[in-house]
Amino acid sequence: MALSEKELQHFKHAIAVPGMGVAMQEKLKDTRILVVGAGGLGCPVIQYLSSSGVGVLGIADYGVINDEDMHRQPIFQVQDLRKHKAKMAASRLWASNPFTKHYPLLLQVKPQNILQLLEGMDFVIDCSQNIATHLVINDACMAQGKPFMIGEVHNWVSWWAGYNIAPASGDAAASYRCSLELTDEYRNFDAGIIGVTHGATGMMMVNEILKYIAGVPDGLANKLYSMNYLHNAYLSHTIYSNAAVIADTLEKGLLTAEEYGLDIVPDIED
Structure with missing residues (x-):
């Protein structure tokens, strides 16, 4: 979709970056992304996706501030x-970038609605930091052939990874279920949450999304990245596709909320 004169002015500095240009900005405008969670991790993700010029941004969160x-x-x-x-996130984002369509979705992502939420979306970013929600999104995205990303932050350490994205090597794309053993190593559920680690991680995630949309090869494909902000230790892991796990996931399809261990909250009357 062609950019208007106002959009060309608004995004002129991003367009001027080598390798970006008008064509890339138009590609961003044509992209539709669903972000699950508008909390500590979701906030920087939706802010920078919006300010970058993503055309449609669905924001799914049933919580209050x-x-x-x-x-x-x-x-x-x-x-x-x-x-x-x-x-409120949709309102704030529109105030800084009226060119993106921001859709607030006041609901809990669950087996009963996930397939409908995926309709028309090009990419899904799971910022829920909830394992049961990760599994729901994984199973639905695998069934629908949607690329997706998951990120988490625990105290000083964070991780983020791309799934259902085939690498240029021709290897099969990995799923979240293929990386459970690795992601479990990064979970530390001690009390306490630092704001800056969430902000920094969210921006790193959006940077990878922009590279993916731009066609940079293998930035997200079968990769899991982690950052220890206390010790400035950045790591990159290769995720290997497990054919048996993926086949089992596709065969079973979406499970029930109880099977996922997902606690269902009442629908919001707004």
Whole structure:
């Protein structure tokens, strides 16, 4: 889709980056991304996806804004307390970039609605930091052939990875279920959340998404990245596709919420 004169002006500095240009900005405008979670990790992800010019941004979150969370969700303001995250995020993002269509989805992602949410989307980013939700999204994206990304932050350490993206080598694309043993090594559920580690990780995730949309080979394909912010240790892991795991996932399809261990919350009446 061609850019308007106002869009050309708005994104002129991004367009000027070598390797980007008008064609890349138009490609971003044609991209539709679903982001699950508008919390500490989701906030920087949706902010930078929007400011980069992604055409359609679906924001799925059923939660409300709490005072104790604002240190890692700077998109929100004190007057937003107790309001729905997705709705307020869409409003704030439009105020800085009216060219992106921001759709707030005030719902919990679950087996009953995930396939509908995936319709028309080009990419899914799971910022829920919830294993059961990761599995729902994995199984649905594998069934629908959708590329997706998952990220988590635990204290000083974070990880993010691309799934269902075939590498240029011709190897099979890996799923989230193929990397469970590796991701478990990065989980530390001690109390405490640092805002800056979420912000930094979210920006790293968006950087990889922009490279993926631009066609940079193998940045996300079968890769898991981690960052230890306390010790400045950045690692890159190769994820290997497990054919048996993927075949089993495709055969079973979506499971029930109970089988995923997903606690269902009541639908929001808004």
